[in-house]
Amino acid sequence: SQKIEQNSEALNIQEGKTATLTCNYTNYSPAYLQWYRQDPGRGPVFLLLIRENEKEKRKERLKVTFDTTLKQSLFHITASQPADSATYLCALWDSGSARQLTFGSGTQLTVLP
Amino acid sequence: GAGVSQSPSNKVTEKGKDVELRCDPISGHTALYWYRQSLGQGLEFLIYFQGNSAPDKSGLPSDRFSAERTGGSVSTLTIQRTQQEDSAVYLCASSLNQPGSDEQFFGPGTRLTVL
Numbered sequence: 419s420q421k422i423e424q425n426s427e428a429l430n431i432q433e434g435k436t437a438t439l440t441c442n443y444t445n446y447s448p449a450y451l452q453w454y455r456q457d458p459g460r461g462p463v464f465l466l467l468i469r470e471n472e473k474e475k476r477k478e479r480l481k482v483t484f485d486t487t488l489k490q491s492l493f494h495i496t497a498s499q500p501a502d503s504a505t506y507l508c509a510l511w512d513s514g515s516a517r518q519l520t521f522g523s524g525t526q527l528t529v530l531p
Numbered sequence: 532g533a534g535v536s537q538s539p540s541n542k543v544t545e546k547g548k549d550v551e552l553r554c555d556p557i558s559g560h561t562a563l564y565w566y567r568q569s570l571g572q573g574l575e576f577l578i579y580f581q582g583n584s585a586p587d588k589s590g591l592p593s594d595r596f597s598a599e600r601t602g603g604s605v606s607t608l609t610i611q612r613t614q615q616e617d618s619a620v621y622l623c624a625s626s627l628n629q630p631g632s633d634e635q636f637f638g639p640g641t642r643l644t645v646l
Contacts, residue, residue, distance in 0.1 A: 450631040461535075461622050461637030462574070469632075507573065511631030518564065518587055519630050523573035 420445040422522040424508060430528045431498055439493040439525045441508035448510035451484055451491050452519065456505045465506075466493075498529045533557070535638035537623050543644045544613055552608045552641045556625030563600055564635060565608050566622045574622065579630060580606060613645045 425440035441451070449470050454462035468475045468484045468491065475482045481494040495502050505524040512520070536555045544550050556563050565577040576590040580600045591597070595613075600606040610617055620640040626633040 452634065459639075461624070461639055462635075463637070464634035467632070467634060509574075513631065518576045518579050518590070519635065520576065521566075521574040 424522040424525045428526045433529055433531050435498055437495040437498045437527055439506050441491040441522055443489050446510055446512045449513045450511045452509045453493050454507045462507055500529045500531050503528045535625055535636050537638035537641050541642045545646050547612055549611045550613055552621050554606045554623030557636055560625035560627055562626045562630055563606050564624045567619045569619045615645050618645045
């Protein structure tokens with residue numbers, strides 16, 4: 419069956435450190451993979467998109483990698499700040515199956531001051 | 532510019548009643564999506580519109596759920612004979628064109644509580 423798994427429901431790190439979040443998928447061949455941030459009581463906000471033929475994408479303090487062999491995407495936040503505390507969702511689009519973006523259940527990140 | 536708006540922001544209803552949730556997407560966005568998010572859970576896809584047509588209704592959980600989009604803009608999600616398990620936050624999103632390669636812009640959601 420198809421599955422998207424994001425690492426541990428909650429991740430706590432110290433301010434200034436790099437946060438690394440994992441998104442693993444099974445039985446998908448995603449053409450695109452997206453990362454979103456969600457704050458409590460709000461809708462998700464888009465952060466980054468990476469295509470299947472791209473290995474890495476960067477935006478300011480954010481970096482996403484995409485390994486189609488390992489079927490995994492890593493999301494890094496460098497020099498983390500308490501304001502980065504939120505739930506981070508990965509989502510993928512597989513042209514071979516359904517036409518919608520499928521979301522993982524998210525990882526709740528807390529950056530401790 | 533204006534983002535995606537949803538109304539109402541909160542809805543409390545009694546079991547068995549019908550509810551209508553509204554979504555106003557960003558102007559010019561051809562794709563519109565409805566998702567459901569239960570407490571502490573990820574987003575569950577419900578339905579996707581391209582223009583006024585719905586190429587993918589696969590996520591609608593039962594025939595009590597229906598959605599329409601008119602004029603390529605506003606969409607309404609209708610839940611008939613609501614059940615307690617329908618309680619969740621219903622999120623609407625829109626994107627310029629494709630569901631995969633375009634970012635989705637989400638509204639703030641409608642929190643539905645079925646008593």
